[in-house]
Amino acid sequence: MTNLRQIPSVDSLLKLPEAQRLTEKYGREWTLSALRSVLQGLRAEPAPEIAIPGDQEILTRTQNELEKQALPSLRPVINASGVILHTNLGRAPLARAALQAAAEVSAGYSTLEFDLGGGKRGKRDFHADRLLRRLTGAQASLVVNNNAGALLLVLSALTKRKKVAISRSQLIEIGGGFRIPDVMSQSGSHLLEVGTTNRTHLTDYQTALEQGASAILLAHPSNFRLTGFTSQPDLPEVAALAHAFSVPLIFDLGSGALVDTTRYGLAHETTVPEALAQGADLVCFSGDKLLGGPQAGIVVGSAELIEKIRRHPLYRALRADKLALSVLAKTLELYLSGRWEEEIPVYQMLARTAAQLDLQARAWQADVGAGRVIDGFSTIGGGSLPGETLPTRLLAVRVKSPQQFLASLREQAFPIIARVEDDQVVLDPRTMLPGQEAALLSGLRQALGDYKEIK
Numbered sequence: 001m002t003n004l005r006q007i008p009s010v011d012s013l014l015k016l017p018e019a020q021r022l023t024e025k026y027g028r029e030w031t032l033s034a035l036r037s038v039l040q041g042l043r044a045e046p047a048p049e050i051a052i053p054g055d056q057e058i059l060t061r062t063q064n065e066l067e068k069q070a071l072p073s074l075r076p077v078i079n080a081s082g083v084i085l086h087t088n089l090g091r092a093p094l095a096r097a098a099l100q101a102a103a104e105v106s107a108g109y110s111t112l113e114f115d116l117g118g119g120k121r122g123k124r125d126f127h128a129d130r131l132l133r134r135l136t137g138a139q140a141s142l143v144v145n146n147n148a149g150a151l152l153l154v155l156s157a158l159t160k161r162k163k164v165a166i167s168r169s170q171l172i173e174i175g176g177g178f179r180i181p182d183v184m185s186q187s188g189s190h191l192l193e194v195g196t197t198n199r200t201h202l203t204d205y206q207t208a209l210e211q212g213a214s215a216i217l218l219a220h221p222s223n224f225r226l227t228g229f230t231s232q233p234d235l236p237e238v239a240a241l242a243h244a245f246s247v248p249l250i251f252d253l254g255s256g257a258l259v260d261t262t263r264y265g266l267a268h269e270t271t272v273p274e275a276l277a278q279g280a281d282l283v284c285f286s287g288d289k290l291l292g293g294p295q296a297g298i299v300v301g302s303a304e305l306i307e308k309i310r311r312h313p314l315y316r317a318l319r320a321d322k323l324a325l326s327v328l329a330k331t332l333e334l335y336l337s338g339r340w341e342e343e344i345p346v347y348q349m350l351a352r353t354a355a356q357l358d359l360q361a362r363a364w365q366a367d368v369g370a371g372r373v374i375d376g377f378s379t380i381g382g383g384s385l386p387g388e389t390l391p392t393r394l395l396a397v398r399v400k401s402p403q404q405f406l407a408s409l410r411e412q413a414f415p416i417i418a419r420v421e422d423d424q425v426v427l428d429p430r431t432m433l434p435g436q437e438a439a440l441l442s443g444l445r446q447a448l449g450d451y452k453e454i455k
């Protein structure tokens with residue numbers, strides 16, 4: 001045991017000017033608890049021959065402890081994984097202009113629910129609604145907290161205690177515990193499964209309608225692909241059938257692209273305007289997937305149905321806040337003005353060419369003096385365009401323990417998220433945001449240096 005009597009007391013340490021500075025910066029509570037934990041560590045040190053560190057050293061350790069504790073747990077990282085809509089990293093990064101709008105609206109008071117013309121109460125959905133109607137051709141819209149909430153709300157308001165027909169191939173589970181059958185039962189709707197896992201025919205839906213289905217629900221498979229001996233009737237056919245029975249066709253579109261994804265060399269995704277034009281009565285989708293905006297659940301479609309949904313008490317419980325609404329409205333404006341590709345990060349990333357990415361990866365390699373530049377693939381992620389990839393160029397670093405090196409990248413001051421492929425650590429320039437390059441390179445150099453020491 002160390003000589004306990006040599007360990008200075010908390011009180012005597014707190015009187016030192018350095019301790020005063022720490023108290024001013026971090027507050028008395030945190031400083032005290034950090035100091036106590038450093039002293040506790042000293043008491044626990046087993047070897048008696050180790051000299052007790054001086055007061056300065058104790059305070060330096062206290063400061064390190066405080067700095068660690070003061071780091072926010074929710075903080076920015078550099079996404080070098082090549083997954084554009086990375087669910088664990090916050091899905092869609094936001095456009096600068098949209099963030100600016102949120103800052104302006106939220107720092108003070110706003111017209112969130114105020115009609116400047118009449119000087120009276122307005123609707124919070126109004127701001128996104130006028131843009132959504134123009135962009136999608138819908139009669140009406142509403143916005144809630146996320147798409148899971150949107151679907152729960154739609155079903156609760158329209159099909160409670162009623163039967164809803166859905167294909168067995170669309171009883172999906174996506175990340176974060178979202179399962180279509182569970183959402184349906186939570187809404188009080190009764191699931192009427194039609195077709196088989198791989199094949200569903202129009203007549204299957206017809207049978208369900210004859211059995212009293214009060215709506216047809218289509219759900220985008222989002223994170224898997226059905227291939228082989230499969231079939232699904234086309235959207236216009238299902239819509240015509242639903243309408244012949246006077247029931248609504250509800251389409252959980254998931255990602256909700258507003259523009260044609262084939263522009264970026266990806267498969268065609270039914271866009272929101274297409275889904276409506278092809279007969280869906282209601283389409284719901286996320287704000288932070290291919291739309292590239294804030295977390296939100298957007299419902300567009302029939303004015304009559306939307307009005308009914310808006311009157312349901314769950315709407316009040318799930319409504320979007322002013323931060324999300326201001327970001328959403330600005331993001332939608334970028335589509336209307338044709339500036340989405342220049343300003344929305346998801347589209348900036350989709351639009352990067354292999355030649356640009358090659359230049360960037362080579363510049364990284366030259367800077368850090370390690371690794372090789374190889375061909376690879378970026379993915380969309382976030383339950384969008386499953387199986388679709390974009391050719392990219394990667395900086396590949398071969399190290400003895402890829403997992404250890406990944407951990408070292410995550411420990412950098414600006415944490416870097418990379419991935420392992422063929423036993424190499426690979427970094428994809430596609431998902432790095434402008435302005436992050438210096439931090440990425442210094443973190444990478446540091447990790448490479450540390451790693452050599454580890455070995």
Ligand SMILES: *Cc1c(COP(=O)(O)O)cnc(C)c1O
Pocket residue numbers: 146147148149174178219220221222252253254255285286287296297382383
């Ligand atoms: C992503 C997704 C959801 C859930 O959306 P959130 O905005 O994450 O709540 C629901 N349905 C489908 C088909 C999806 O792809």
